[in-house]
Amino acid sequence: GAGVSQTPSNKVTEKGKYVELRCDPISGHTALYWYRQSLGQGPEFLIYFQGTGAADDSGLPNDRFFAVRPEGSVSTLKIQRTERGDSAVYLCASSIRGDVYNEQFFGPGTRLTVL
Amino acid sequence: GDSVTQMEGPVTLSEEAFLTINCTYTATGYPSLFWYVQYPGEGLQLLLKATKADDKGSNKGFEATYRKETTSFHLEKGSVQVSDSAVYFCALRNGGYQKVTFGTGTKLQVIP
Numbered sequence: 513g514a515g516v517s518q519t520p521s522n523k524v525t526e527k528g529k530y531v532e533l534r535c536d537p538i539s540g541h542t543a544l545y546w547y548r549q550s551l552g553q554g555p556e557f558l559i560y561f562q563g564t565g566a567a568d569d570s571g572l573p574n575d576r577f578f579a580v581r582p583e584g585s586v587s588t589l590k591i592q593r594t595e596r597g598d599s600a601v602y603l604c605a606s607s608i609r610g611d612v613y614n615e616q617f618f619g620p621g622t623r624l625t626v627l
Numbered sequence: 628g629d630s631v632t633q634m635e636g637p638v639t640l641s642e643e644a645f646l647t648i649n650c651t652y653t654a655t656g657y658p659s660l661f662w663y664v665q666y667p668g669e670g671l672q673l674l675l676k677a678t679k680a681d682d683k684g685s686n687k688g689f690e691a692t693y694r695k696e697t698t699s700f701h702l703e704k705g706s707v708q709v710s711d712s713a714v715y716f717c718a719l720r721n722g723g724y725q726k727v728t729f730g731t732g733t734k735l736q737v738i739p
């Protein structure tokens with residue numbers, strides 16, 4: 513079946529611009545996660561959704577970052593006033609439920625470059 | 628906070644060599660431990676996991692044992708193949724927390 517998909521695969525923007533990154537989780541998965549992977553680093557947690565609500569947004573670096581999941585399926589990560597330091601690969605993952613016994617399945621990521 | 632430390636790469640081995648990638652962790656309580664693999668051009672995939680002390684996770688010839696006394700979860704494979712070339716991430720998930728904490732990754736290159 514289809515895995516987690518993310519669009520776009522690559523996004524180049526200028527400093528100060530607004531960007532939206534989209535994640536389509538595996539059908540039926542109630543839990544959705546966003547991570548950010550900077551060059552040479554492991555993924556870092558940003559936010560976790562259980563259904564439509566953000567159950568844990570402790571990893572969002574500042575208030576320029578925001579994510580939504582209005583219908584409990586597709587999620588959008590929104591970044592305002594982008595900075596060069598935001599350049600990274602943004603990964604989305606989903607799992608059947610948000611507990612430790614359920615594997616998180618990762619998408620291929622969106623590579624964001626802020627010039 | 629929780630953290631994972633793994634050996635820096637790249638690691639270059641000849642085909643059929645023995646592989647060890649070291650991983651240690653810092654966490655309160657009793658985390659679950661994971662190894663993820665990222666093949667070139669592909670997304671992260673779960674390779675193996677262990678959920679309690681002394682558990683051994685295994686998959687595709689890879690093994691790792693959860694050692695609470697040394698807070699370690701070293702990845703091993705007895706005979707690597709060229710197709711094992713990838714970046715390997717050690718990770719943990721702690722109790723009720725949903726997020727996964729990753730190490731920085733170790734790139735493995737296997738040459739024929």
